[in-house]
Each structure stands twice: as C-alpha cells, then as structure tokens.
Amino acid sequence: MLRSAFSKTLAASRFQAASLQGTNRCFSVSAVQLAKPLGKLVPAAKVKAKVKVNHNKKEKSKKSGMTPYDFKDAVRTLKFETYAKDLSDLNLSELSAANLAELKDKIVTFESRVDGQIELMGGYKKYQHHELFKQHCSMVTDNTVQIHESFVKKLDGSSKDNRACLLGPKGVGKSTLLSQAQALARSQYGSDLVLLHIAEPELFVQGFSDYALNPTLKLFHQPMFTKRWIKKLRDVNEDVFKKMPLLKDVTFTNKKGVHNYKKGQNNLHEYLVNCHDFGIVGPSEAFKFFIEHLQTYSKDFPVLFSVDNVNAIFEKQFTNYFHKDMTPIHYSEFEIGSLIKQLMSGEFSFAKGGVLLSESSDLGQSKTLKVGLKLQDLDPYAEDLDHPEAVSMMQNGGINTIALTNLSKPQARTLMEFWNESGVLQIRDYATKPNFKRPEDLAEGARIMKVGEFVNEMDPVEMYEKKLEKTYFVSGGNPGVFLKNNVLNY
Amino acid sequence: MCTFSLILHISLLHLILYEAQFFNSTYTTNMAVHIFGKSVKHNALVRIGLAKTIFGVGYPTAQEICAKVGLYPQMRMNELTEPQLMAINKELGKMKVEGKLKQEILENIKLKRLIGSYAGYRHAYGLPVRGQGTRNNANTAKKLNKLDRRL
Numbered sequence A: 001m002l003r004s005a006f007s008k009t010l011a012a013s014r015f016q017a018a019s020l021q022g023t024n025r026c027f028s029v030s031a032v033q034l035a036k037p038l039g040k041l042v043p044a045a046k047v048k049a050k051v052k053v054n055h056n057k058k059e060k061s062k063k064s065g066m067t068p069y070d071f072k073d074a075v076r077t078l079k080f081e082t083y084a085k086d087l088s089d090l091n092l093s094e095l096s097a098a099n100l101a102e103l104k105d106k107i108v109t110f111e112s113r114v115d116g117q118i119e120l121m122g123g124y125k126k127y128q129h130h131e132l133f134k135q136h137c138s139m140v141t142d143n144t145v146q147i148h149e150s151f152v153k154k155l156d157g158s159s160k161d162n163r164a165c166l167l168g169p170k171g172v173g174k175s176t177l178l179s180q181a182q183a184l185a186r187s188q189y190g191s192d193l194v195l196l197h198i199a200e201p202e203l204f205v206q207g208f209s210d211y212a213l214n215p216t217l218k219l220f221h222q223p224m225f226t227k228r229w230i231k232k233l234r235d236v237n238e239d240v241f242k243k244m245p246l247l248k249d250v251t252f253t254n255k256k257g258v259h260n261y262k263k264g265q266n267n268l269h270e271y272l273v274n275c276h277d278f279g280i281v282g283p284s285e286a287f288k289f290f291i292e293h294l295q296t297y298s299k300d301f302p303v304l305f306s307v308d309n310v311n312a313i314f315e316k317q318f319t320n321y322f323h324k325d326m327t328p329i330h331y332s333e334f335e336i337g338s339l340i341k342q343l344m345s346g347e348f349s350f351a352k353g354g355v356l357l358s359e360s361s362d363l364g365q366s367k368t369l370k371v372g373l374k375l376q377d378l379d380p381y382a383e384d385l386d387h388p389e390a391v392s393m394m395q396n397g398g399i400n401t402i403a404l405t406n407l408s409k410p411q412a413r414t415l416m417e418f419w420n421e422s423g424v425l426q427i428r429d430y431a432t433k434p435n436f437k438r439p440e441d442l443a444e445g446a447r448i449m450k451v452g453e454f455v456n457e458m459d460p461v462e463m464y465e466k467k468l469e470k471t472y473f474v475s476g477g478n479p480g481v482f483l484k485n486n487v488l489n490y
Numbered sequence B: 001m002c003t004f005s006l007i008l009h010i011s012l013l014h015l016i017l018y019e020a021q022f023f024n025s026t027y028t029t030n031m032a033v034h035i036f037g038k039s040v041k042h043n044a045l046v047r048i049g050l051a052k053t054i055f056g057v058g059y060p061t062a063q064e065i066c067a068k069v070g071l072y073p074q075m076r077m078n079e080l081t082e083p084q085l086m087a088i089n090k091e092l093g094k095m096k097v098e099g100k101l102k103q104e105i106l107e108n109i110k111l112k113r114l115i116g117s118y119a120g121y122r123h124a125y126g127l128p129v130r131g132q133g134t135r136n137n138a139n140t141a142k143k144l145n146k147l148d149r150r151l
Helices: A002-028 A029-033 A112-120 A142-148 A154-156 A176-190 A221-238 A240-242 A268-274 A288-297 A334-345 A367-372 A387-393 A409-421 A460-476 A479-487 B002-024 B044-053 B059-069 B082-094 B096-114 B118-124 B140-146
Strands: A107-109 A136-139 A165-167 A194-198 A212-214 A219-221 A250-254 A257-261 A302-309 A353-358 A401-403 B033-035 B038-040
Touching: A002 A176, A107 A409, A112 A176, A112 A221, A112 A353, A136 A176, A142 A165, A142 A194, A142 A401, A154 A176, A154 A353, A165 A176, A176 A194, A176 A302, A176 A353, A176 B082, A194 B059, A219 A334, A221 A288, A221 A334, A240 A268, A250 A268, A257 A268, A268 A288, A268 B038, A288 B118, A334 A353, A334 A387, A334 B082, A409 A460, A460 A479, B033 B044, B033 B082, B038 B044, B044 B059, B059 B082, B096 B118
Parallel strands: A165 A353, A165 A401, A194 A302, A302 A353
Antiparallel strands: A107 A136, A212 A219, A250 A257, B033 B038
C-alpha cells in the first residue's frame, strides 16, 4: 500500500512540475505573445522571369556532318582545291597536240572544256591528289610524246590497227596518260571526235548493275550502268552527236509520249536525250542502234574508245552474275562487255579511231591479259586462264603495249619547282616544325632553343636540294610515290 | 439505305485504289521488308538478308533464288519491287524452309526415339548425339535435347 501511495504522489509531482515548466516557457517568450495577428495570408505574387528575345538573331542553319569517309577518301569531296593557291601567276600552258614538242618536260593544264569532259567521264581518280591544286594539271613527259606518236596520230586509221594497252607499276601515271591522250585527241580533232570512256569496268562485272536478257540479241542488257554511261557520253560528245543525223527512222516512247524520229531530220544527240530505252528493264535495241551510228559515222568522226582498269574484267574468269540455272555469266555475254571484247579483238572496228586500254595496279594481276598482250606464252594446260579470251585478244595483229617510264632527274626537279611555286611543298627540317628560320634569326644571341627542338636549322636552298635528292632516290622517279613523299607528312 | 451503300462502295473503291498505288511502287524507305512472313533489314543485300533471316536458306540457296528471280548480286532489300518480292516468296514457297523444315527435323528426332535407336535415346536424355564427350560442357546438348524438343 505504502509503495503504491508513494508512486502515485511521485507521478503527480512529476505531472505538476512538467506543467509548470510549460507555463514558465510560455511566459518567457513574450515576443510571440505580443505579436499582432497578420490576418489573412496573401501569397506572394509570381514574378515572371524576363526572357530576353533578340529579334535580330539569325536562325542557325543546321549543318550536317562533313563526311562519312576517312580523310584519304574525303579529300575528293571536301573541295580542298578551292583553298589552293591560284595558278594563274605561273602562266601554265594548255596541253595541245600542235605544240607538244615545246611543252615537253613542262607542266600543263587541260583546256577548260576538255577538263570538264574528262572529269565527267571519271578520268580523274581518287588518290591522285588533285585537291592540292586549283586546276587539274599534269606534266608532259616522254610517255606523253610516245602515246601521241604511237596512238593519237594513228586515229585517222582503223581502230583495228590502233589498239594499245598502258602498262606500268602503281603511281607511274597510267590513268593520267589516258586523260592526256584524250586531251591530245580532242586538241587534234576539236569537237569532231567521239570520246567513249569507261572509267570503272568493275561496275558492270562485279554486280552493281541490274541485268535482263535480250532474247533477240542473246545478250544481257544492263540498264543501270548503260543509262548512266550514255548520259555522260551525250554530254561529253554533244557537239559531234548533233552533227550526226539519224540513219534510220525510229519510234520510241518516253514519259512525254510517242516519238517518231525521221531519218536525216533528227540527230543522234536528240535521240540520246529523249530515248529512255537504255534504262528500261527489258529487251531494247537502243544501244545497238547507237553503236551502229557511231560505226557508220566513224569515217568522218574518229572514235576514241578507252577503258581504264581493264584487268578488272579479266580478274576472274566469270562475272559475279548468274544465269537462271546458276551457271556464271561471262563478261562477253553483256552488251557492254561484248562491245569491249569485239573492239579489243578487232572483230568490230571503227573506220577511224582507236582502242586504248589501261590496267590498274590496285587490282590483281590477270594472266589472261598478260597472255592476250603477248607478254607471257600461252600455256594450253593453264587452269587460271581464259583461253578463248586470250586468243581473241591476239587476233588481227594483237594489242600493242606501251610500258610507261618513270621521271628523269631534271623532270623531277621541274615538277618539284612547280609544287614549290604552287604552294604545295613545305620545306621543313621535320614535319612538326612550323617553318624554317632565316639565317639572321640564327645569329648568336638571338638563338633560343625551344623545348623539344633538337634539329639544327639549315639553309632552305640546301634543304630543298636535300629533299629533292632524298625523295627522288626513294621514289626511283615514280611520279605517284614522288608526290606522296614530298607532300604527305604524317 | 441505298445511298449509304453507294457511299460505302465508293469509299471502298478509293481505298483499294490508294493501296494499289503503293502495291506497285518500289520500296525505297527505311522500313523493314517482309519476306515469307519475316522482316528483313531494309539495307541488307538481298542474298545476305535471305540467308540470315529465313530458316533453311543459306548463302548458296539465297544466291540461287536471286539468280532465278533475276536480281543482281549487289541488290538491296529496299530496292525490291512488289513483283520481285512475290517471286521470291513463290520460290521460297516451293522449298522446304521455316515451319515445314522445323517440323521435319522434329519428326525425325521423334522417329528415332520411337524406334529406340541410340540417337533417339541420347536426344531424350539431353546428351550429345554424335559421339561428343560428356565429361565437360556438352551444354548445347543439355540445352536443346529434351523430350519436348523445339527448334
């Protein structure tokens, strides 16, 4: 009992003490007690953030990525030639057959009209470093003189007797010489010359174009390739095609309707512009009609038929295409391929003209081409060889070979001088050095060694000579390697 | 009622004509192309796309189909026209691929089990069938070889 009474009194005393403590605290906070009520609480007004609008600001135009290619492939499309030094101060001559002897060992440009035509036909290839110069330019070498003497001058004769193939290692200038031959022929005959050029025959061999069988001709028609090729040809040879009236009446249909072209009234250019049968998937005789006209008119207008990368055709025995029964298709079963084969063998020829072929060093060596050009004996038991093809190339006197030569030392010096004048060449002690120093900068006292600089400066003239000697020795006079050694710094 | 049915007919006709214009057009979009009930990536080469997508079609068979239909080797899926798609489907329809092939394989396994052959026993017990060792791994067999085998 006592214990419970004690606990009750203790609890009561604690309760009182707690309540007293509370009252004491309440009284002590007088400021709260004296404070006046605020009344109704008014929320603070929202202050709108002032947005500064610049009305004069122009909208940013979205720029897409520069290029998806690697640098070495991208330089072709980035138009770096627009930033190159203007070559008008150098007074470069235009390449022409009339004064070729004077132009020997000099740098020349192409006539602007011819330049455009070569570019359109795909004559300027990648990795030729055309982006370094404002204009397309090349050097008249012994090879140029040789091709003029042995091929361009013979364009007045039959194409059967004027067949040549350019051979040489990578970088020697086979494609460039092909372009020079076209420019020389153009300068010799003016617009009265038909240029037919196939820059990449691999496009119709490796399966990049569609195909359809023409049962009447028993040849495969390749609409995608043919229509693009014809479109280029009609632009390049516009003047000469306008001089060729049609030899037959012809009827064709395009989106605008039915066209009836009369013999003698309409010309070949009109036909090529309006006839879209080259691009239709189905039997068409448009290509045959076109070639027949070229052959007939070749008495008056010589035809220069050229094929670059010709070894792409003979790299494999068959193309990547298949018949319906899964037997592979030979290149001569195609319309274009058949034309190439007939022209190479001399079976089909132009009254005036020539066939100029050029191999590519980027592609594999072709045994068929070697045997066909009589560079290798025909082994009847050889398996990696297209026997009928090699034999056909040897018919009608065979194809002449033109082996290209490298630059001589004076030619290399001329070329280097041109690069120096056109601002391409950089004479440095080492690649990362900003520029060479003048001798007065090297005077005692003014000489301050930079961190990482360990090469002694040399006289620029001496450095130039040293570079010429070094790069000519390394390249052996090969123009492609010589350019790379001088221009490309890694 | 008569007017309503006339309007319905006209609208249906319009719809058919609208669909027909796409039916004849070439596929050049980024949409997947559907072949034999399977979707194939739009920018795949036809011969690669067929081989990768259709069960029972390998690279040589795909090339054979392309040759029969007349498709060029570097053709891509989004370049196929509707008649070409139908021709591919027709060629695939003649072949034993996808469901039919899977069914045949399962039936063969079932038959082996039924006749009590050693291969059938191995299939049923989830063990390698063709003489492979079982000391280590054999994971493929354990994964695939079951009583209710599926492909």
